[in-house]
Amino acid sequence: MSVKLEKNAAGRMVPVEVNGRDSVPFQGVGGFRPDGRKAAPRIATCNDFPADGDKRVGTLREALEVAGLADGMVVSTHHHLRNGDAVGNMTFDAAADLGVKDLMWFPSASFPVHANQIRHLDAGVIHHIEGSMNGPLGAYCSAGKMRGLGVLRSHGGRWQAIQDGEVHVDVAVIAAPTADFFGNANGVNGPAACGLLGFALADSVYAEKVIVVTDNLVPFPCLPWQIQGNNVDLVVEVGSIGDPTQIVSGTTRITQSPDRRRIAELAARFCAAAGIMRDGFSFQAGAGGTTLAFAMYLAELMRAEGVTARFARGGSTQHMVEMLDEGLIEVILDGQTFDLDGVRSMRDDPRHQDTSPFTSYNFHGKGNFASMVDVAVLGATEVDLEFNGNVVTHSDGRMLHGIGGWQNCLAARCAMLLVPSFRDRIPVIVDEVTTLCGPGELIDVVVTERGIAVNPRRRDLLDAVAGSDLPIRPIADLKAELDRLCGVPAKPQRSDQPVAAVKWVDGTVIDTVWRVD
Amino acid sequence: MRAGEITAASAGPEGDRVRSDLRVHYEPGPEPLALEIASKVDYLYGEAIEAAVRRVAAAFALKTGRLTVVEAGALEWVILARVETCLRRGGLDGPAVLPDPAPAAAEPRRRERLRRSRLYIPGNQPKLMISGGLYGADGIILDLEDSVPPAEKDGARILVRNALIALDWGGSERMVRVNQGAVGEEDLAAIAGHNPHTLLLPKVETAAQVGRAAEVLLGLAGDDAPFLMPILESPRGIQEAFAIAAADPSVVALTLGLEDLSAELGAPRTAEGTESFLARQTTVYAARAAGVQPIASVYSDIENEEGLAEYVQRERGLGFDGIGCIHPRQIPVVHREMTPTSSEVERAVRVVRAAREAEARGVGAVAVGSKMVDPPVVKQAFRTVDLAVAGGVLDANWDAEG
Numbered sequence: 001m002s003v004k005l006e007k008n009a010a011g012r013m014v015p016v017e018v019n020g021r022d023s024v025p026f027q028g029v030g031g032f033r034p035d036g037r038k039a040a041p042r043i044a045t046c047n048d049f050p051a052d053g054d055k056r057v058g059t060l061r062e063a064l065e066v067a068g069l070a071d072g073m074v075v076s077t078h079h080h081l082r083n084g085d086a087v088g089n090m091t092f093d094a095a096a097d098l099g100v101k102d103l104m105w106f107p108s109a110s111f112p113v114h115a116n117q118i119r120h121l122d123a124g125v126i127h128h129i130e131g132s133m134n135g136p137l138g139a140y141c142s143a144g145k146m147r148g149l150g151v152l153r154s155h156g157g158r159w160q161a162i163q164d165g166e167v168h169v170d171v172a173v174i175a176a177p178t179a180d181f182f183g184n185a186n187g188v189n190g191p192a193a194c195g196l197l198g199f200a201l202a203d204s205v206y207a208e209k210v211i212v213v214t215d216n217l218v219p220f221p222c223l224p225w226q227i228q229g230n231n232v233d234l235v236v237e238v239g240s241i242g243d244p245t246q247i248v249s250g251t252t253r254i255t256q257s258p259d260r261r262r263i264a265e266l267a268a269r270f271c272a273a274a275g276i277m278r279d280g281f282s283f284q285a286g287a288g289g290t291t292l293a294f295a296m297y298l299a300e301l302m303r304a305e306g307v308t309a310r311f312a313r314g315g316s317t318q319h320m321v322e323m324l325d326e327g328l329i330e331v332i333l334d335g336q337t338f339d340l341d342g343v344r345s346m347r348d349d350p351r352h353q354d355t356s357p358f359t360s361y362n363f364h365g366k367g368n369f370a371s372m373v374d375v376a377v378l379g380a381t382e383v384d385l386e387f388n389g390n391v392v393t394h395s396d397g398r399m400l401h402g403i404g405g406w407q408n409c410l411a412a413r414c415a416m417l418l419v420p421s422f423r424d425r426i427p428v429i430v431d432e433v434t435t436l437c438g439p440g441e442l443i444d445v446v447v448t449e450r451g452i453a454v455n456p457r458r459r460d461l462l463d464a465v466a467g468s469d470l471p472i473r474p475i476a477d478l479k480a481e482l483d484r485l486c487g488v489p490a491k492p493q494r495s496d497q498p499v500a501a502v503k504w505v506d507g508t509v510i511d512t513v514w515r516v517d
Numbered sequence: 518m519r520a521g522e523i524t525a526a527s528a529g530p531e532g533d534r535v536r537s538d539l540r541v542h543y544e545p546g547p548e549p550l551a552l553e554i555a556s557k558v559d560y561l562y563g564e565a566i567e568a569a570v571r572r573v574a575a576a577f578a579l580k581t582g583r584l585t586v587v588e589a590g591a592l593e594w595v596i597l598a599r600v601e602t603c604l605r606r607g608g609l610d611g612p613a614v615l616p617d618p619a620p621a622a623a624e625p626r627r628r629e630r631l632r633r634s635r636l637y638i639p640g641n642q643p644k645l646m647i648s649g650g651l652y653g654a655d656g657i658i659l660d661l662e663d664s665v666p667p668a669e670k671d672g673a674r675i676l677v678r679n680a681l682i683a684l685d686w687g688g689s690e691r692m693v694r695v696n697q698g699a700v701g702e703e704d705l706a707a708i709a710g711h712n713p714h715t716l717l718l719p720k721v722e723t724a725a726q727v728g729r730a731a732e733v734l735l736g737l738a739g740d741d742a743p744f745l746m747p748i749l750e751s752p753r754g755i756q757e758a759f760a761i762a763a764a765d766p767s768v769v770a771l772t773l774g775l776e777d778l779s780a781e782l783g784a785p786r787t788a789e790g791t792e793s794f795l796a797r798q799t800t801v802y803a804a805r806a807a808g809v810q811p812i813a814s815v816y817s818d819i820e821n822e823e824g825l826a827e828y829v830q831r832e833r834g835l836g837f838d839g840i841g842c843i844h845p846r847q848i849p850v851v852h853r854e855m856t857p858t859s860s861e862v863e864r865a866v867r868v869v870r871a872a873r874e875a876e877a878r879g880v881g882a883v884a885v886g887s888k889m890v891d892p893p894v895v896k897q898a899f900r901t902v903d904l905a906v907a908g909g910v911l912d913a914n915w916d917a918e919g
Contacts, residue, residue, distance in 0.1 A: 258648065258652065258844065258845035258846060259648050259651075261846065262648075262651060262652070262845075395560070395561060396560045396561075423590070424536055424537055424557065424558065424589060424590025425537070425558050425561075425562060425590035425591065425592060426558055426561060426590065449648055449651055450651065469909075484619075485592065485647075485685070486562075486592060487562060487565050487592075487593060489561035489562060490560070490561055490562070490563070490564060490565075492560045492561065493560075
């Protein structure tokens with residue numbers, strides 16, 4: 001497959017055509033303005049739907065058949081069930097059964113459990129995947145085995161792509177922990193409860209055909225509903241939509257690693273010293289080891305200063321829920337719940353509000369929550385001397401995991417990367433990121449166990465923390481220390497065959513992932 | 518193994534979960550030296566890793582056989598150590614192969630210093646050593662004794678030697694706990710020349726043991742011989758506490774090990790510590806009488822920060838200057854609890870001011886108001902002020918004019 005490339009505004013070579021569609025190279029932050037109208041599915045009529053509201057069919061295979069699944073179509077699934085998901089695999093097993101070929105799989109993210117799809121890729125059932133791929137699927141794509149180009153998008157970018165008509169979903173398959181026969185569905189109840197279904201919302205609104213798959217059918221109406229049955233064509237009952245133990249954890253433990261705790265504590269102290277932590281502020285933290293510890297240290301500082309946060313954005317876990325219960329946070333705006341406490345709180349507490357990529361992250365809309373947050377803490381695989389960030393590949397160029405909300409969260413007033421300075425000798429601070437996922441002008445602070453680097457563009461932050469005893473150091477200094485500790489790394493060889501395109505929040509192509517054998 | 522015979526040998530951990538370390542295997546044979554290196558970081562450091570392995574092989578004049586290395590992100594000083602250990606185990610002889618020194622490796626030792634916290638790190642786990650200097654402990658102890666299994670003592674010794682040279686200790690006191698007896702003397706021979714500041718001598722029961730160690734070190738390092746901190750871990754040791762503390766001018770501190778001591782007492786170690794009260798008091802009295810610092814044992818319940826705080830208060834109350842730590846998260850708690858209270862600081866500041874005034878006026882006696890203050894109290898006041906500054910509750914420039 002020969003792909004035409006062009007240099008974008010960040011100096012990266014990117015494909016100008018992705019899987020048969022024209023694409024726009026990255027134009028710089030805020031450089032691209034969309035034109036045109038939102039996409040929409042065909043107009044439906046109640047003539048085609050049962051008046052009693054019962055849209056059930058016997059099996060998923062049957063539903064796909066009735067939905068008219070055909071060669072070359074786009075099939076989407078969501079990842080709220082994480083590594084416990086059974087529906088993604090069921091869907092493609094059924095498609096294979098029907099003899100359908102050359103499908104594009106459009107998951108909101110994939111997990112190691114979806115290695116099942118490798119045989120469907122090999123057999124030609126799936127032509128290519130546009131969505132994050134880690135583990136075996138990532139390795140498959142990195143090795144150049146996929147027929148089409150992978151496309152990596154943020155959560156907000158996925159919504160934008162569907163909304164703008166860049167990706168037209170033919171069949172959306174929505175795993176629902178609870179649903180009624182009309183297709184209303186939620187994620188807070190049922191044996192496979194996952195919290196919410198925000199990642200499936202765009203699919204339900206814009207896809208041609210929508211199939212809800214549940215293992216917990218309730219009599220109409222299913223309350224609350226996050227997916228509206230009025231957008232749903234077919235409903236299927238199955239024995240189980242997934243393994244609850246892999247969907248949400250029983251409890252989420254805060255990391256014991258001294259290094260990660262140190263990074264988290266430094267980050268929390270930075271927020272206090274910089275005046276970011278003050279009454280009525282807002283923050284975003286995820287469920288990763290270090291960011292979870294950050295929330296814990298931040299809570300201690302908030303208690304000591306008598307500060308309350310107006311809202312926090314999650315990835316919610318029991319720790320964020322405890323802060324809500326204690327009154328340290330007034331509202332949780334939640335994109336994903338990670339444990340049983342998060343699910344319970346979302347179900348029972350009106351101050352714990354489910355969101356979707358539309359409200360939180362979509363860039364082609366009338367504002368979003370991500371830019372309204374005072375401080376967001378994120379991870380990264382690499383950050384370079386210009387503060388550019390990488391989150392999708394290792395330093396060898398191998399695909400590691402998807403973007404998630406990472407790019408979207410960079411819009412926060414203060415975007416902080418919490419990273420170890422090196423991982424098993426591999427430096428995290430590098431001359432130039434292997435894959436550009438986030439431009440340096442949006443990354444304000446890098447916190448490592450060896451010190452804190454503040455982007456020189458943020459004079460205001462540097463001035464604010466000048467009097468504190470925090471270890472603020474130029475990023476070049478940190479890199480020099482790593483060069484001595486780890487040795488100066490060789491520059492890995494980069495092949496010239498693209499295997500995936502990395503999109504920015506506005507749908508432009510910010511970088512390319514290259515083949516690695 | 519007959520003297521001079523070269524055999525197959527291995528060094529380093531193996532398995533999927535290995536991080537920041539490596540496994541080396543040597544197989545002797547007639548064919549020219551073959552190197553087989555598998556590394557997770559091959560694409561970044563492949564050449565550097567091979568160069569390091571070859572450097573050790575060359576130093577040992579190794580020309581034949583097969584060296585297999587499976588490495589997982591180890592830093593260079595660790596690679597050098599494990600390969601050297603492997604070749605020595607195989608019966609080969611060669612010089613020590615030393616890593617490039619860290620900028621602060623030559624930091625001189627200081628007799629008088631804060632020893633509030635000392636962090637133990639097992640000497641055969643390089644992964645834990647890498648960030649040791651970041652936690653602000655007053656001292657870091659690389660341990661060659663109880664945390665290292667007997668079969669790994671030789672490997673740990675070389676790792677610790679290399680760590681003394683290449684690791685960034687971040688301003689912490691460079692400490693090593695050596696083994697007893699003949700194994701300990703091998704430890705001393707390996708590390709004495711690489712600027713360890715202070716050595717911990719375990720299970721000391723007689724002054725003669727201390728004297729012997731000091732004599733060996735004098736021979737190895739002359740004027741640069743490290744300080745000594747004997748550890749009392751038995752009833753006999755406690756009985757000989759003063760003689761041990763006063764055994765040699767190189768002794769700077771005295772400490773005790775309550776786990777082993779309690780076992781020998783035949784009484785279980787309790788939270789209240791009644792069974793060890795005499796031992797702890799004796800350690801303090803003996804140390805002060807000999808003019809050295811008394812240092813308390815470790816607190817093993819890592820997750821119990823409240824318990825640790827109570828323990829520190831109790832030991833401080835007995836007169837101990839410091840506590841052993843087994844996890845970095847204990848360090849801030851120890852430092853906080855060792856920091857003088859504001860009333861203690863106020864009193865100390867008054868005394869130190871008075872002492873400085875008295876010195877300026879050439880007057881021998883120090884008076885605060887109408888009360889005379891004895892020299893030991895003045896000395897303690899200076900220490901309290903130092904502790905307060907270190908603990909962040911007193912500005913370093915508190916006594917500046919204007």
